Amino acid sequence: MFGALLRHYREMAALSQEALGGKVGYSKSQVAMVERGHRPPKGGFVPKADAATGANGGLIAAAVKLKFSDLAAWFKPMAEEEARCVARYQYESSSMPGLLQTEAHAYAVHKVACPPLDDDEIDRLVAGRLARQALLTRRPPADVSFVLEMSALTRPIGGRKVHRAQLEHLLEVSELRNVHIQVMSPHRETHVGLNGPFILLEAVDRGRLAYLEVQGKNFLISEQPQLGDLFGLYGMLRSQAHGLEESRELIKQTVKEYAH
Template sequence: MNKPISPSLRTLGAAIRRHREAAGMTQDYLAGLVNYSNGWLSNLETGQLCPQKQAVIELEKVLGLPEKVLLDIFDLIRYEEPHPVISFDRYIDAESRAAVIRQYHALVVPGLLQTPDYARALIAAGRPSARPETVESLLAARLERQEILARDDPPTLWLVIDETALLRPIGGPEIHRAQLDVLVEAAQRPGITVQVIPLATGAHAGLTSAFTILSFADEPDIAYTEDHQRGHFQERPEQVHGWFAVYQALHLVTETAAASLELIKRTRERL
C-alpha cells in the first residue's frame, strides 16, 4: 500500500507551484535551475515526494523568496506521524483550498459562521491569561477565514451542530441573539446546509469530539480534530473513513435542514 500524502508535503508542493507560477517559470525551467528533473519537480509539487532540505533551500533562492518561506513548511513534515500535530496556519491553508467542508460541533457555533462579538467572547474565555491585543489578533484571523464563503467559488459547507450550541448564551443575551440571527441567515444561503441534533436525542456519536472533514477537487480527503492546545490532521484512508462514519451516524439523528432552520428560529424567538 502506498503511503498517503502528508498534509505538509501537500502544502509545500502547493507553495512551490504557486511561487513558480508567480515567477513565470515552467516546471522544466525551474527544475533545470536546481539541477533536478522535471519529473522530480512534478512529484514535489503534487506532494508525492519529500525533498532533501538543501533542495528546499535552493528552491527558495532561485525563486527569490525570503529565507524560510518554504523551510518552515518543510520542517513540519517530521512531526506528522502517526497523528500529525500542526500549526493552525496549516489548517487554514487546507480549509481555504477545500471544495467541501463538513463540520460537527456540539458546544458552539462553528468559527466560519461566528459573529465578531461571539468569536471574541469565545477566544477570551478560552485564553483567560491572554492580553487584549492577543485576543484581537486571534479574532482577526478567525474573521479572515470567513472570507472563503464570500468568494466567487465558495466551498460547500455542511454543518451539524448540537442544540446545546444554540442554547449556550456566549457573550450574553444580546450577542447570543445576534449570533442566532446570523445562523438563520447563513442556513438559507445556497451552498450552506445547517442541521441540528435536538436535545431530546440523548446519547449520540458526537458527544466526545468536534471534527472537520475537508474534501478537495484533486487531493485526498483529510480529517481534522483539535484539543485545547493543538490540532491534528488525520489523513490515512481508514482514519478519514472512520470520521465519515461518525458524520453519517450524526446525520441519522439530525433534524432536516428545513426543520433545523425552524428550530433555530424558535430558539431565537424565545430569547
C-alpha cells in the first residue's frame, strides 16, 4: 500500500507529517490522508516526497503500481499496453480524451456517471486517469497523435470556467514536440471515422494493437485484417482533418468564445 510505504520512509527520515508537508506543498492533514489511503497523491507529490524522505525511487516505483490500481478493472489491460507503447494514435468523436483532460474536467465527467459513483471512487478513478498522462512527457518520448471532432471542443463539461481551462490546457499540450492534435472540420460532410472512436498502439518491437470501447464494452484487437484496416483508416483521418496549425487556431478561437 502506497500510504504505508510513505509513512515508513517518512519515519525513517525522522520527518513529521507537518515537516514532510512543508517540503511537498501539502498540509499535515493532507499528508495524513495520503498515508491512510484516503487521498490519492496528486501533482508532483510523489517525486517530491521520494526526494524529501530519501526513498531513492521507492515511492516512485510504488506509485507506478498504484496508478494501475486506480483504474477501472476493465481498462487495466489497455493501460498496461499504453504505458509501454512507443506510439499512440486516437480518434475521438464526441468527448475529450482522458490523456488530455484537466483534473477539473475529469472530475466533472465522473460526477455524471450512470450509475452514480461515490466520492472515494471518483477520487480513485480521476487519480488513475491523471497518472496515465505521464505518457505525454515521459523519456524517451512516445509519438502521440489525436484527431478530435469539434464537439470535443464545444461541449462545456463542468461549466464555462472549467471548459475554458480545459481548452487552454489543450493548447499547452499541443506545444509538446511529440504530441500532435488535429481537429476535424465541422463543415466536412463525411469522413472515414463515422463508425466511431478508437485507439491504436505501437510497441517497441513494432507490435500493434487497437482498442475499441462502446458503452462500457471494450475490445483489444491484435489480429489482421482488422488491425491493418484501422491503422490505414487513421492515416486517412489525419489527411481529412485540419492541419496542426489550423487546429491550434481553431482551438484558440474556441477559447475566446468562453472568455466570460
